[in-house]
Amino acid sequence: MLPQLLFLLLPSLAAQQAPQAPGPNARPVGAAEPAPMLQVARDAVDHTMADLEDQDEPPYHLAIGVTQSHSLSLSASNGAIMSRNEDWNRYADLDLRVGEFALDNTHKLLDAGWFSEEGRSVVRLPVGDGADDMDAAELTLWRELDDSYQQAVRRMTKVRANQAVKVERDDPSDDFSPAPKVVDIRPVQDVALSEAWEDSLREVSSVFLEYPDVLKSGVEVTAEAETFLLANSEGTQIQHTRVRYRASVYAVSVADDGAQLAVYDYLDASTEEGLPDAETLTELAHVAAQRVTDLKKAPLLEPYTGPAILRGRAAGVFFHEIFGHRIEGHRQKDEDEGQTFTDMVGEQVLPDFISVVDDPTIRSMAGLDLNGTYPYDDEGVVAQKVSLVDHGELQGFLMSRAPIEGIDSSNGHGRRQPGNAIVARQGNLIVQAHESVPYEELREMLIKQVVAQDKPFGLIVDDITGGFTLTGRVTPNSFNVRPVSVWRVYADGRPDELVRGGDFIGTPLTTFSRILAAGDDPEVFNGVCGAESGWVPVSAVSPSLLLEEIEVQRKEKENDRPPLLPAPPAPEGKSKSVADATQEPA
Amino acid sequence: MIFLLMNAALATPPPGLMPALESELERATTELKLQDEAPPYWVSYDVVDGEFATFFAEMGAVLSSDVVPYRIMRVETRAGDASYDSGNFDAFGESNGVLSVRLPLDNDETAFRRSIWLATDASYKQAVEQLSRKRAELPPSDPAVSELPAMLPAEPVVDLSGGPLPLDPEGVKSTVVYLSKVLSEYPELEQGQAAGRDWQGQRITVSSEGTRLVTDTGYTVIRVEAVLKHSDGSRLRNGRWWVARTAAELPPMEEMEAEVREMAEWLVALEDAPVLKEYLGPVLFEEIASVELYRQLAAGEFVGTPPEAQGRGMFGEAPISRPTARVGRRLMPAGWTVVDDPNAQEAGRYSRDQEGVPGERVVLIEDGVVRRSLNSRIPSKGAEKSTGHGRSMGAERREALPSNVQVSAKRARAERALRRKGLRMAAQTQNEGLLVIRRIEPPAMSEDMDITFMGEGPGAGLTRPYEAYLLMPDGSEQPVRGLQFSGVDRRALRDVVLAGETAAPVGVMDGPPGPERFYIGAVGGLPGSWAVPAVLVSELELDGGGGGDQRVLARPE
Incomplete structure (x- = not known):
């Protein structure tokens, strides 16, 4: 049994995304109308519940959640663009339950080994909203719902056996609870990044060249529109979009004892206009660069x-x-x-x-x-x-x-x-x-x-x-x-x-x-x-x-020595010369 | 949206890159040095600069569509000297002096140099450590290394005239979508996917030996796969694929569509096909199936690159290494010839390999006996120089890999002769018909984890047939399903009793012989081609099975 280990980190948005680019059909944006995919999900819920009703072990609850995202990222380092990514994804999560609210297939198996659980995988759906996309999505959902149902029935058998064999739990509460039906269709939103960011990021990222102790550095701007669609067997239909923008900077140095020193800072916004301007980002970059420069010289904190x-x-x-x-x-x-x-x-x-x-x-x-x-x-x-x-x-x-x-x-x-x-x-x-x-x-x-x-x-x-x-x-x-x-x-x-x-x-x-x-x-x-x-x-x-x-x-630390050679010289005006490398930045 | 695609508008080489590489190479070879350690004696930069366009579609709908610029530098630094260095030693996952880093997309010399500087520094430190590990485990006096140079020699080359070939992302995307859409016309199928990648770029090599080289690199691949759930619950799969140097060299769409329809119809017909539970007897491999038979079983026998040298075992014992190509060994019946030619105008063509060595046409097997091996600059006993076959994926070491392989038999027979002979042999072995394998799944598409994990090991086998049928004495063909090979290895190639006439080359995506072939994914790997005639093997064993969960939920109308 592994301990419950919970992490909290500060990655940029792009750190969670595979680098990918251009995209599918444009989606209607702004209208508070159900997305075609929501209709497909709703139909799939209705069809599944009706069709499996007469099975020995019929489903008592089904929810299909679809997460569709459009993300953009642009990064620069040392005055040059490092990456341009655009990514469209649409995934479905199927929550199909057999049994009843009190005891269903999701019930935790006591003393079960790691391999007793069947794998759960996300379902990839077409990214467009055309007729072919919806047909393909319908077929995929049918296939995956059938697999989910059969998996749920198999697990329910294990749950009942586990209940019979093991002692009663301290907490006898149900496995699932009803929830009120909600119908809330909100406009689908999208994100964009203007071309001006390219020059801004080049300019801001060149700030780090002024700091000889900064070995790696970067500036990134990311945007993500994540639209969540949900249809369930209680009649709930939800459609809403979450939009996130982030501008971030990072600077990395290595202390003489090998410790990697990293400073990351960011500003979040819900609109592109809400992101910091180049001046603010430049200030953020200077602060991060100065902080790792200072940390490199800082003494160690003992226990x-x-x-x-x-x-x-x-x-x-x-x-x-x-x-x-x-x-x-x-x-x-x-x-x-x-x-x-x-x-x-x-x-x-x-x-x-x-x-x-x-x-x-x-x-x-x-x-x-x-x-x-x-x-x-x-x-x-x-x-x-x-x-x-x-x-x-x-x-x-x-x-x-x-x-x-x-x-x-x-x-x-x-x-x-x-x-x-x-x-x-x-x-x-x-x-x-x-x-x-x-x-x-x-x-x-x-x-x-x-x-x-x-x-x-x-x-x-x-x-x-x-x-x-x-x-x-x-x-x-x-x-x-x-x-x-x-x-x-x-x-x-x-x-x-x-x-x-x-x-x-x-x-x-x-x-x-x-x-x-x-x-x-x-x-x-x-x-x-x-x-x-x-x-x-x-x-x-x-x-x-x-x-x-x-x-x-x-703190756990790395052990690699700092680079053996000084950094290559930066062009005139971009950085201090190598000869100045040991002096304090302004 | 701000992203514009740079279709094949790549400068050759990118402005600022060569000066940056030259400057950092100069510093690496004249100034880079750890106290008490020798400086690097060999440094090589290998920048791959281009664009990947990758698409997945299902039943006519795009699942993912990615066109991304790609600029990655592989840096390799060697510590030691030309007789004994840090290379070719299995570090059990430790860093070994070879690493890949992303370079800026902008053509900015300052930014290039910063990335190259840090990568070279890390690479050199890794190489120094790797050399010490190697010395501790495998000293220069060890017979395993004492008779071999650190690296096979190669002439430096200066040629900056190369550049990327045209990229056609829209063409590949529309092909992928169209071919997957064709599958939607077969309602019996429950899954029909197509994947495609067009990757075109340039490889820029700068080494301390004096090589300054720009060559083109890339491939175009299309794969289609369909799945049918048989009424007994069996999950039946079939696939088609095309590999070419560029999208323009793919077959016409009508030809690919016809193949996709043939594939789908074969699957649909399997609803009425019996499970062949066991078969022991002669097997006829049609040409496409022969490609898999030979590339999966034979390639490892003429690749001369030895595995990385191993260190001592837990008790200080010397490791046992599996021999590579054994010149003089009979691998095939008399009269058989195998040639590899990177210059042949097929999917695996290139003028120079990834180490800058010109690709050489090599006669590997003559009269069924291994005469020569394919070599990269990694030394092996008997090899005096590279044959120009050093290739790898990413930061892996440059192993010798087949490029365009042609397998032929001196006494080729017409297809009907193979069938007649096979039927006679089947009758003699009490089989009701001759088992004919039409297609075998490529390793990259295999779902058989046991074969995957065994790789080329003792239990290795062939991947499953996609298409097989029993040829009955009356000439009829009875498709069969559920088969898998049992206990097949390279020795089966000696049991070929008849071969068909010269075959057309088939493009393949491949990795080094062994488990890596299974991990390259639907659109990854290195391109190559194989031309192999149909063959009749005297005896093979196959087991069969079927069944599984049947669909419970009615398919929506």
Whole structure:
């Protein structure tokens, strides 16, 4: 049995896509009419339910979710375009259930080996909307639905045998819950990137040539329109598009001890116009380049325990990892899980000045579009704001349509990447502080903690690359948050000192009990989260947090020496000369 | 949308690239050096610059449509010297001094140099480590390497006159869509897919030996495959494919369509075909099936590239390596000849291989006996120079691979003679008819994981027949289904009793003999061609089976 390992990373959109290019038939955009593919899916649901009705083991629920995407990306490095990609995809997910709500074919088999589960694969559909496309899609869905049905019947047999052989579960809740019928057809949207980006990216990417310590670097702009279509046997029909744009920069250097130092920064938007202009991107590039340059010279952070401030984004990731994953509903009934919070509803789990909600309905906060926003989840349930913690007291869990004891319906958090089974996932996790202080005051409080604890310094984490957490019973229920830049803060007035090479680790309950105060500076972390149901876009919003104590462990590092030869000279005016390579950038 | 496609408008070579390669080569050979280690003694840059156009369609509908620019550099750095170096040693997955990196699409010398600089640095460090691993496991005094040079010699060449051949993405796309649409006219089929790729580009080689070369590179491939679910639940497949140097050299559409229809009709007719549960007796391979018989069983016998040298085993024991081409060995009956000619105007043609060596016509088998082997610059016993067959996919090592192969028999017979003789032999072995194999699935399309994993190993066999029938004594043909070969290996080629007349070349996509052939995918691999006559093999064993889940859900009207 493997531990439940949950990752949160910050890849660019393009990092999740195979490089591909031009596309199929243009699709109608803008009209709030059902896409032809939605009609095909609806017909396939109706046909399947009717045709299999008389089988010994008829399906009781069927949903066909279709995800169609159009994505564009453009990247540049060292003043030159590196890649131009355009990609069209359309995938179907089939959720066919036999049995009944109480017990169906998706029921977890206890003590089952890895090979006891039949594979689940995403169904590739034609990308166009013409008659041939729909005919081919209809044929493909028929074939795959038949396969799904036969697979479901086979698994149901195993489920019943497993039920008979194994002991009863602690949580006797049903396997699935009904949901209200929803019909909501919204206009299909598309994305585009203007030609002007080519010159902008060339210009911005040449900024890095000014920094001799930056070995690899790049600038990228991505756009994605992802249209979700859903038809199910309850009559639900949903069509909506999610549009995302991102502009990002990265810079990589290698420290003398071989550690790879990478800084990635980005700005998200829901329209092309919302993306940063060249000037802003240039500034972002300079900051990233300067940060890796500084990190290269920064001393290593040794293992340490002491007070720390997690600034906005870092605090968001911290909460996403150590709290957010543990309040996902399915973990409360899975007996392989650690179930940290399962029996703590109504109990104090956080300081009473902290509340936490997950709200996929909010579009933006702190001036930024949120990544975890959606109108309906992947099971066709309307997205809902969920109060998870109120003034420190645990209120509930994020729910898909898989009930748990005491909560028998979804709150609109069933999510997946195409090709995966749906589970409850986070959307926009928002940490709210009812008592907060300006950041400078929080910093003073940190210094007081350093003095009170007689520590040599405190720590401020101001940027992170991501993190992960283990939630299973086999392994320690721990987390790891991976900072990019950490500052030592001294009580004697010395300037803050940038350090590198440490990860923050801990266990959830202990760490929560160490939260002392919060800032008044909520920041948005936009990223994608990987877990059982694949990668889904998420946001985490949090103010800076002061922790009484946090533990640092050495970060895993690479061992390759920096390049033996200096970088080739850049053209006049583009970069400092090789001879200047050791000097500080302006 | 901002993306414009650059159809064959590639400059040759791209401005700024040659100066960038030259500058970094100069630095690599004069300045690049780790303390206490020798500098690289050999460096080669190989830039492949072009466009991939890849399409998949099902029943007339596009599943994916990709046209992407491609500019990748393979850098290989060798540490050591000409007698013993870091090359050709199995590092068990460790980096070995050969790597591929993406180069900028813009023709920007500064950006080119940055990429080349970092790649060369990494390649050199890998080569130094690889050399130390090799020294530890296989010292220069080891007989396995002491009698061989590090690399077979090759004359440097300077020729920048090459360039890419025309790309026809729209033509290939429309072909793929049209041929898959043809399959939609057969309602008995439950799946009908076509895939195609047009890849055209230029290969730019700059090496420390002085080679400065631009050559064309690429291929066009179309594959069509259909699936029929038999009423007993069997999943029956059939396929067709065409490989050419460019899209313009593909057969006319009518010809391809006719073949696709023939393929579909064969599948549909299998609804009434019996499962042949076992067969032991003579087997007649028609020409297309013969191509697979010979390329799957024979190619490994005349490829001279040895496997990468192995290190010591867990207990310090010397490894046992499988011999490659054994000159002097009888592989086929007397009178048989096998020739490989990269200059033949077929799908596998090229003027120079990926190491810049001119492609040489090689008579591999004379009178059934292996006389010579195909070689790249990877040394092997008995080989004095490369025959110009060094090719690989991506950053793999340059192994010798067949290009355009012609197999012929001195005493060729008409097809009816093969059938008559085969029927007599079938009767003698108590078979009701002669088993005739018309087509065999190419390894790239095989779904048989057991064969895939066995590759060329002891349990290797032939992939499954796509089309087979029993030729009855009255001349009728009874299609049969569900067959797979059992225990077939290269020794079967000696049991050929009769051969047909000279055959036309058939384009194939291939990889190195072995498991890699199975992994190249529907449109990947390296192009080649095989011309093999129909052959009658005295005895082969095949097992058969059928059945499976039958469809429960009614197909929508």
